[in-house]
């Protein structure tokens with residue numbers, strides 16, 4: 001039946017006339033995927049591509065893990081649905097597993113998407129302060145260039161102007177500060193000084209807004225879709241100290257960085273911090289089924305146990321959050337992680353990826369290469385001295401060439417004007433070393449083609465001498 005429908009010649013037409021694609025209609029889909037195995041996806045014409053973006057940064061255990069499908073089937077036969085206003089076994093087991101991954105003591109609220117997980121975090125943060133008699137704390141601070149989701153609250157926290165513009169005014173009470181940008185903003189400072197400087201941005205915002213009005217600060221450990229912006233060492237620790245000092249909750253958005261993407265279970269674990277709230281999605285099921293979670297420190301949860309009136313409880317429910325089949329899929333997904341030791345693999349193969357990418361510095365349009373674990377960004381510039389960003393058309397052309405040659409590379413979304421110039425790589429964590437080589441050599445050839453447009457004769461000579 002599936003093939004009957006999918007092999008029909010008119011399916012792409014039907015798609016065009018009846019599906020409103022993400023980011024559409026101007027970027028409507030001309031890429032229809034039929035099946036996928038391991039790190040490869042195959043389109044309707046039978047062409048196969050190495051997916052160096054794991055779908056949307058999420059298929060961490062790789063495509064076609066039949067074990068997950070089997071567990072989902074078994075769960076669906078046994079208990080296809082029950083709301084989590086009551087309880088069921090897969091959710092209980094998964095919450096226990098997540099606590100072991102978090103190395104902490106958290107109460108887990110399940111939803112369906114990363115956006116919702118963040119919405120829940122904001123509601124809990126505001127209500128927590130109210131329950132403690134500090135109802136004036138409602139503001140949420142976040143960072144420019146960070147992404148926290150598409151729903152109106154999560155979008156309000158998002159610091160990416162172009163994604164918000166047509167939907168404003170958004171929710172009140174969301175404040176933005178500058179993110180760390182080691183490549184463009186840290187000049188003249190040591191890593192330590194820059195970490196202090198960036199953390200001070202947060203302290204200033206809290207003080208200037210009035211600490212008694214601030215509920216929480218939300219951040220991704222590494223800004224991912226906003227351009228792969230790495231924090232300077234110790235930044236997270238300084239942030240945690242400031243949050244504690246002013247009674248502000250620290251929410252870490254691990255929607256992309258979680259589940260081994262950065263070479264640790266969670267991105268925050270690169271530093272000695274224990275966030276108040278951790279949100280997660282994508283890698284939780286490796287994209288096999290929708291599921292997200294908001295992990296809340298036990299002492300915050302305990303505040304809700306007083307329950308002295310009808311508005312003291314968390315007034316939040318969603319029909320599908322913590323769906324038993326999604327939880328069963330997540331459990332099997334995490335079992336595969338543990339058996340294949342995917343977190344260590346991400347760390348080791350990520351080091352190899354970054355090392356191989358360094359070769360791209362021979363092209364003068366490569367301004368910066370950064371990353372951690374199996375996640376990397378390549379910032380492209382017209383000129384290394386001025387750091388003028390490469391035009392979006394050229395960035396796009398590199399992606400198009402790579403795709404023609406069978407490798408799917410990503411780039412930072414349309415986020416802030418003029419800075420859509422970062423290529424991104426975040427493959428399934430099961431990727432092999434040779435496949436990493438394949439990504440890098442394809443990228444090198446594509447970048448070379450675009451770089452040649454910008455190279456003066458003298459630069460070409462320098463480049464040729466370096467290369468040969």
Ligand SMILES: Cc1ncc(COP(=O)(O)O)c(C=O)c1O
Pocket residue numbers: 112113114115116118147148149150220224225253254255256281282
């Ligand atoms: C860091 C981050 N937070 C939140 C979200 C929102 O997740 P979802 O698309 O599942 O709503 C995303 C999605 O890409 C994300 O990258």
